[in-house]
Amino acid sequence: MKRYTIANMLTALLLFFAGYAALFIAPDEATMHAIQRIFYFHASSGWAAIEASLIVFVANVAYLATRNPQWDWLAVSAAEVSLAFWSVMLVTGPIWAHPVWGVWWAWDWRLTLTLVLWILYVAYLILRTLITDTERRAVFSAIFGIFVFLGVPLDYLSIRIWRTQHPQPVVFGGPNRLDPTMLKVFFYCSGVMTLLMILLVCQRYKLERLRYQTEELRLAVDEHLETRADSRRPGAGKS
Amino acid sequence: MNAARAASIVLGREVRAEMRTRELLQTTIVFAVIVVVIFNFAFEPSVGEARRFGPGLIWIALLFSASLMLNPSFAREQANDTIYALRMAPASSFAILLGKTLANLLFLGITELILLPVFSILYNVPLLPVIGRLALVLFLGTFGIVVVGTVFSALGTQARLRELLLPLLLLPVLIPLLFASVEATAGLLADAPALDRTWMAVLVAFDVIFFTASWLLCDYLLEE
Numbered sequence: 187m188k189r190y191t192i193a194n195m196l197t198a199l200l201l202f203f204a205g206y207a208a209l210f211i212a213p214d215e216a217t218m219h220a221i222q223r224i225f226y227f228h229a230s231s232g233w234a235a236i237e238a239s240l241i242v243f244v245a246n247v248a249y250l251a252t253r254n255p256q257w258d259w260l261a262v263s264a265a266e267v268s269l270a271f272w273s274v275m276l277v278t279g280p281i282w283a284h285p286v287w288g289v290w291w292a293w294d295w296r297l298t299l300t301l302v303l304w305i306l307y308v309a310y311l312i313l314r315t316l317i318t319d320t321e322r323r324a325v326f327s328a329i330f331g332i333f334v335f336l337g338v339p340l341d342y343l344s345i346r347i348w349r350t351q352h353p354q355p356v357v358f359g360g361p362n363r364l365d366p367t368m369l370k371v372f373f374y375c376s377g378v379m380t381l382l383m384i385l386l387v388c389q390r391y392k393l394e395r396l397r398y399q400t401e402e403l404r405l406a407v408d409e410h411l412e413t414r415a416d417s418r419r420p421g422a423g424k425s
Numbered sequence: 426m427n428a429a430r431a432a433s434i435v436l437g438r439e440v441r442a443e444m445r446t447r448e449l450l451q452t453t454i455v456f457a458v459i460v461v462v463i464f465n466f467a468f469e470p471s472v473g474e475a476r477r478f479g480p481g482l483i484w485i486a487l488l489f490s491a492s493l494m495l496n497p498s499f500a501r502e503q504a505n506d507t508i509y510a511l512r513m514a515p516a517s518s519f520a521i522l523l524g525k526t527l528a529n530l531l532f533l534g535i536t537e538l539i540l541l542p543v544f545s546i547l548y549n550v551p552l553l554p555v556i557g558r559l560a561l562v563l564f565l566g567t568f569g570i571v572v573v574g575t576v577f578s579a580l581g582t583q584a585r586l587r588e589l590l591l592p593l594l595l596l597p598v599l600i601p602l603l604f605a606s607v608e609a610t611a612g613l614l615a616d617a618p619a620l621d622r623t624w625m626a627v628l629v630a631f632d633v634i635f636f637t638a639s640w641l642l643c644d645y646l647l648e649e
Contacts, residue, residue, distance in 0.1 A: 220645050250645055288509050305597045313594060316584040326580045333573065333598055340601040340627065347623055 190389070195384050197253040197378070204230075212371040224282045231274040232300075233382040238268030239303070241387065242310075246331035254400060258324035261331060263390035265310055265350070267383055272304040298342045299337055306334045320401070327365040428523065431516035435524020440531065450532055453494040455594075457540045460486040461547065475548035482609035483544060484603055488570065491533055491624055495574035499582045508582075511647075518647040519640055524573060526639075529571040537563055555613040558620050560615065565628040566606035569635060573598055576639045579646045602631045612622035 208226035215222035245261035248254075279297060280290040292299065313330055317323040445448055464482050470475070502508035511521055541559075545552045552559060577594045580585035605627040612621040639646075 241519070252644070295508055302597055302600050309593050309597060313584065313590065316586055317585060318585075325645050325648075326583065329645060330580060330594060331590065333576070333635070336542045336638055337598055337601060340631055340634070343601075343627060343630070347627070392564070411631060 192387055193388075197381050199239070200378045204375045205373055207371045212368050213365055215368075218286055221282055221285050224278050226283060226372055226375040228275065228278040230379040231271045233376045234301060234379040235271035235275060235303075236266045237380055238271060238326050238383050238387065239307075239338075242307075242331055243335040246328040248337075249328045252330075255324065256395075257322075258328070258397065259391050259394035260387070261324075261328065262311075262314060263387045263394055265307055265331070267312065267386045268389055269304065269307040270386070271379075272300060272307060275300050276304055288292065292375065299338075301335075303338070306337075310334060320398075338339060388405060427442070428517055430518040431520035432523040432527065435511075435516065435521050436527045436531075438577070439525060443532065449494060449497055450452030450535060453490050453532065454536050454539050454631050457486045457490040457536050458543055460489060461540065463543050465547065470548065474547050475550050476614050477611075479548060479550050480607045480616055481542065483610065484542070484566065484607050486540060487533065487537065488566070488596060488599060488603060489592075490536055491529075491570045492595045494532060495529055495571070495578045496581060496588055496591045498529055498575055498578040500578070500587060503582060508647075511525045518643040521647060522579075522639060522643045525532075526575045527569050529575055533571060534564075534569050537567065550614060552614075556585060558618070559610065559613050562606060562609045562620075562625070562628070565625070565632055566609075569600060569602045569606075569628065569631045572632065572635045572639055573602075576642070576646060582615075601627065605631065628640075636642060638649060 204226070207373060208223050212223065212226065214220075241264035242261050245257045245264060249257035249261060279300070283292065284290050310331055314323055314327050317326060461482060464470075464486075465555050468478065470478055499508070502511065514521075541552055541563075544550065574591075574595055577591055577598075580594065581591050584590050605624040609624040609628065612619050612624070
């Protein structure tokens, strides 16, 4: 328990410094000015969302390969956390877009992909709520999760085909170079967001494990009560 | 028994079961036609607009029809627990899934055979000059829909509210396919009809990726 308290406090501290770095250390952007600073929050949440989605995929495949319920706990934990980060993307994106593009939303493929992924992870979590049987739920949601992940490259491909309004990627191999200080702040923020993501997944995993153990205990108690009731019935012990 | 033969037997079984009642086909066809008709009341498109929005209309009608039609594919097996008989048959899970996928491809294909002339007449969009290339686009798009849809139909069997769940799972996963199919169809309905190779490649990639995935995952899908 103490371990988590320390991790929580450390992450909070690092997050606080990330906010400070994004607001005061990173230089002012020439055309967009202050609103550009949301980028440190927006893009780094994007990285965390992608990483969490990758964890979901790995956990889905690993579950089908090993049938160890721990992978299922990890999958659902990472799916919920990735949904949270995708939501951050969807909220901070329009806040940036409105002053810069003049519209809250544009149906280009990057935005659409984020929205689609958001919907897909909602569908994944809804699917899980509608199947009662624990093992079936794990298997079927793993299959669906793998299908979801396989669709992502196709969506990405479509972005490349479809010329968009969205700023071209500037960090990896884009045409315009990012200022070195901006880059440092961006990498720092991405690192902190990843840390936050990992922390959240761990906490959620713990919860899922507790839920599973509670379910097991409840079943054991039910079974125990049933056998006791059986043994008190007249004629018990003969079978 | 090899997979192709087993799959063809499952296909024959699905077709025979359907032909006894024809309820799935008639319901799907009427539903698809209704979508095409009410579109007119909602948008009242001119001939030019019908060419512009027609591809989207056709594919939306097909996607919605499929998301309703594919649900009984596995749900029907539960009424008399015939899924156990299928599992016991000396056929691989892939053969069973393939047979069902092909049956759904056939049913959705028949729906298209009726839907397209109705669309062409009601909206005055001539389809005959591009019918060969259109058939190719329709085949690739429909194949993608039924490959994913048949797998998801099996996912729904154990779930509550499965009639609602299938469209919820299916439609977002099919978005790249919808995009590619609509763009490819739009290319054929343009003034100078041309088959867009890029979008055809996306369609083929979609079909190959998800067909392979359903082949790899079918054992998990049909297990006890």
